[in-house]
Amino acid sequence: MTFDEFVTARGLSLLRFAVMLTGDRDLALDVVQETMVRAQVRWQRISQTDRPELYVRRMITNEYLNWRRGSWFRRVLLRADAAPPGDGLRARVPDHAETAAERDELWTLLAGLPRQQRAALVLRYYEDLSDQQIADVLGCKVATVRAYISRALATLRESAVLTLRPRVHGSER
Amino acid sequence: MIDDEIRAAFARHEHLAPSVDELRSRLASRAAGRARPRPLASPLAAAAAVVAVTAAAVAVPALHAPHDASRAGGPAATAPARQPAAPGQPPARTFVLLGDSNVPGAPAQDDSVMLLHVARGGTRAYLIALPPELRVDGEGRCTQLGCVADRDPQAGVRQVVRLTGVPVDAAVTIRLPELVGAIDALGGIDVEVEEPFTSPLSDRTFPAGRQHLSGAEALDYTQQGWKPHPVGSVERAWRQQEVLAALLAAAHDKGVTADLDRLTGLLAVAGDGIDATAPLSTLASALLRYRNLVPHDVVAVRFPLQAQNNSPFVVLPGETDDLFAAVRQDAVPAYTARHPELVHRLVP
Numbered sequence: 422m423t424f425d426e427f428v429t430a431r432g433l434s435l436l437r438f439a440v441m442l443t444g445d446r447d448l449a450l451d452v453v454q455e456t457m458v459r460a461q462v463r464w465q466r467i468s469q470t471d472r473p474e475l476y477v478r479r480m481i482t483n484e485y486l487n488w489r490r491g492s493w494f495r496r497v498l499l500r501a502d503a504a505p506p507g508d509g510l511r512a513r514v515p516d517h518a519e520t521a522a523e524r525d526e527l528w529t530l531l532a533g534l535p536r537q538q539r540a541a542l543v544l545r546y547y548e549d550l551s552d553q554q555i556a557d558v559l560g561c562k563v564a565t566v567r568a569y570i571s572r573a574l575a576t577l578r579e580s581a582v583l584t585l586r587p588r589v590h591g592s593e594r
Numbered sequence: 595m596i597d598d599e600i601r602a603a604f605a606r607h608e609h610l611a612p613s614v615d616e617l618r619s620r621l622a623s624r625a626a627g628r629a630r631p632r633p634l635a636s637p638l639a640a641a642a643a644v645v646a647v648t649a650a651a652v653a654v655p656a657l658h659a660p661h662d663a664s665r666a667g668g669p670a671a672t673a674p675a676r677q678p679a680a681p682g683q684p685p686a687r688t689f690v691l692l693g694d695s696n697v698p699g700a701p702a703q704d705d706s707v708m709l710l711h712v713a714r715g716g717t718r719a720y721l722i723a724l725p726p727e728l729r730v731d732g733e734g735r736c737t738q739l740g741c742v743a744d745r746d747p748q749a750g751v752r753q754v755v756r757l758t759g760v761p762v763d764a765a766v767t768i769r770l771p772e773l774v775g776a777i778d779a780l781g782g783i784d785v786e787v788e789e790p791f792t793s794p795l796s797d798r799t800f801p802a803g804r805q806h807l808s809g810a811e812a813l814d815y816t817q818q819g820w821k822p823h824p825v826g827s828v829e830r831a832w833r834q835q836e837v838l839a840a841l842l843a844a845a846h847d848k849g850v851t852a853d854l855d856r857l858t859g860l861l862a863v864a865g866d867g868i869d870a871t872a873p874l875s876t877l878a879s880a881l882l883r884y885r886n887l888v889p890h891d892v893v894a895v896r897f898p899l900q901a902q903n904n905s906p907f908v909v910l911p912g913e914t915d916d917l918f919a920a921v922r923q924d925a926v927p928a929y930t931a932r933h934p935e936l937v938h939r940l941v942p
Contacts, residue, residue, distance in 0.1 A: 428621070432614035440611045441604050450612045454620045461621070527603040546597065547604040574596060 422473070424464040428457065431474050438478060441543040442485045444532035456480045479558050482544070486536050486559075530580050538573035541566055684716030686924035690751050690765035691721075692743050693834040695817045697771050703817065704740030705747070705767065706831035707754060711921045712887065719892045720926050721839075721940070722917065723831035725899060727908040728757060738907065740827070757910075758918040770816055770834060773841060774809030780848060782806050783840035785815065785833075786942075793817070812837050828899065828908075832938075835894050839940035843889035894938040895930060 422430070432453075439449035460467055460477055467473050531539055537559065544555040555566045693706035709722040726740025730753045736742040739757070743750025751765045777783055783806070790802045793814050800815065807815060816833045897914050913933070920929035930937045 428614065428618065432617050433611060436611040436614070436617060437608045440607060444607075446610045446612055449610075450616060450620065453617060457617070457621055525603060525606060527599060528607055531600070531603065542600060543604070546600045577596065577600075 422468060424461050424468075427464075427468070427473065427477075431477075434474075435477060435481060438543070438547070439481055439485070441547045442482065442540060444528065444539075452481055452484050456484045478548070482540055482558050483560075486540060526580075527577070530577055534573050534576060538569045538576075541569040542573050545570060683714065684712070686714040687712045687763045688760055688921055690754050690762050692747055692750060692765065692767040693770060693816070693831060694744075694767055695770045695813065695830070695834065697813070697817075703827075703830070704738070704744040705750070706827075706834050707739055707743050707750065708831055708835065709754070709758065709760065709921065711760075711924075711926055713926060714924050715886075717886050717891060718927060719887055720921075720930070721835045721892065721894045722921075723828050723835065723894070723896070724754065724757070725828040725908040725910075726831075727827070728910065729907040730757070758921070760918050760921045768834075768838070770813055770837070773837075774813050777807070777809035777812050777841060777844075780841070780844040782808050783812055783837065783844050785812070785836050785840050787815075807837075812840075832894065832896065836940055839889055839892050842892065843941045846889050889941040890939075892940055893930070894940055895926070895936050896938050897936055 435456075436449055436453050439452045440446060443449045443452060456477065460480060467476050470476050531542065534542070540559060541555055544550045544558055545552075550558070552563045552566050556563045559566065559569075689710045689712075691706075691708040691710050693708065695706075696703055704726045707724045707726060709720075709724065711720045711722070713719070724739060726738060726743075728739040729737060730739050730742055731737070733742045733746075733749055733753065736745060739750065739753055742753055747765065747767055751762060754760070755762055785805055785807060787800050787802050787805050790800060792799045795817060796814050798811065798814055800811075816830065816837050895917060897917065898911055899908055917926075917929055917936075920926045
C-alpha cells in the first residue's frame with residue numbers, strides 16, 4: 422500500500438481518532454498533519470510492519486502527548502482549565518453558533534482530563550484496546566494504564582453530569 | 595453505565611473530524627514548502643515570534659469559558675448572543691491576554707489584564723484593558739484583579755468572565771521580556787509617547803512624540819506609567835498594547851507571508867529550541883485564518899476610569915456595561931461608532 426493509498430483508506434479514521442484525543446477539530450487536523458508528514462518520510466519502513474495503521478496511531482498518540490509550548494507564551498488556558506468541574510461556573514451564555522456536540526458536558530469533562538488519562542480512555546473506549554495494548558502505545562506499564570483509567574473515571578464520576586444519572590458502581594472493566 | 599456513556603460521547607463527536615481532503619491539502623502544502631528552499635533570515639524569524647503572540651491568542655478556537663454574571667451591577671446576562679459567522683468566514687472570538695513585563699531584579703508588578711476581541715470576519719480587532727485595581731472577591735488574600743491574575747491566571751480569567759460577562763475563547767500570558775530579541779531583530783519599533791517621562795528603573799528619558807525604541811527600551815516603556823495615574827496602573831496595559839501592536843506592524847512590514855509551511859518553519863526558528871511540532875503549526879494555522887487582520891485595524895478601546903477616594907480599588911464606569919454587551923454580541927464596531935472618543939488607534 423502506498424502512502425497516498427493509506428491516506429485515502431485510513432485518513433478519516435485517523436482524523437476521528439485525533440478528534441477523540443484532542444477534543445478539537447483544528448487541533449486534531451494539526452496532530453494528524455504533523456504525524457503524517459513524518460510518516461511519509463519513513464513510509465517504506467512503516468508499510469512493512471505488520472499493522473501500519475497501528476504504528477501510525479501510536480505516532481499520533483505520541484504527537485498528542487508530547488506537545489510543547491513556545492517560550493513566548495507560558496500558559497494557554499482552555500475552557501476546562503479555566504473552569505474546573507464543580508466550581509459552579511458551568512452556566513454558559515447561549516451561543517447559537519455552538520453545535521449540540523459542543524454543549525456536551527461529558528465531552529467537556531473529558532477535555533479537562535490530563536492528557537495521559539484522556540489518551541488511555543480513548544484507547545480503551547474508542548479503540549477497544551486491551552490494557553496491555555494501551556501500555557504498549559503509551560510506553561508505560563499495565564499498572565500505570567489502569568491507574569490512569571481509574572483516576573479518569575473517578576474524576577468523571579465526581580462530576581455533576583454523572584450525578585444527574587443513576588450511579589452504577591463497579592461498572593468499569 | 596459509565597463505560598457506555600464514554601463510548602457514546604466519543605461516538606457523538608466523530609462528526610467533528612475534518613475531511614480527508616483537508617488533510618491532503620495540508621500535506622500538499624507542506625510538500626510544496628519543502629520543495630522550495632527558503633532561507634530563514636533572522637528578522638523574519640523574529641517577526642514570526644511577534645506573529646506568534648497574536649497567533650497564540652487565536653490558537654484555540656471554538657472553546658468558550660463559562661459565563662457567570664455575578665458582577666454587582668454588572669452587564670445584563672440576557673444580552674443576545676453573537677451571530678454565527680458566514681461559511682468560510684472567521685468567527686468572532688474573544689481572548690484574555692495577561693501581559694507580564696517582569697524582569698529579574700526589578701520590583702515585581704502584577705500582570706496586566708486585557709480583552710482581545712476579534713470581530714466576525716477577522717478584519718477588525720479591539721483591545722480593552724481592565725484595570726489591575728478592579729476589586730475581586732473570593733480569591734484569598736488577593737482583592738485586586740491584577741494580583742489574582744498574577745498569582746493564578748486561571749482564577750484571573752474566571753474573574754474577568756465574572757466582571758465582564760464576556761465568554762472567553764482562550765487566554766494567553768505574554769511574557770514581554772521574551773520579545774526583546776524579536777524587537778531588536780526587526781530593527782526596533784515605533785511608538786507614540788503621549789507625555790515625556792523618565793524611567794525610574796533605567797533613568798532613560800522618553801521624550802513625547804513618535805519614538806523609535808529598541809527591544810530593551812520597549813520593555814522599559816511597558817514597565818511603568820509615565821506618572822502616578824489617578825486610577826491605577828491601567829496605563830501599563832495600554833503601553834503593552836502599543837508595543838504589541840507596533841511589533842505586529844513591524845512584522846507585517848517585513849512581509850511575513852501567509853504560507854503555512856514557511857510560518858511553521860519560522861516559528862520553529864524563533865522559538866529557541868521549539869521544533870515544528872503540532873503547536874507551531876497550530877499557531878501558523880491560526881494566523882492564516884486571521885491573515886486579513888492588519889495591524890492598522892487593531893485598535894484600543896479606552897474608557898474613562900473612576901478612582902475612589904482613599905481606596906485601593908478602581909470602579910468601572912457605567913458605559914463599560916454597554917461595551918461588554920457589545921463584545922458579547924460581536925457588535926463592537928457599532929459601539930465604537932457611537933463612542934469615537936474611546937477609540938485609540940495603536941498603529942497610525
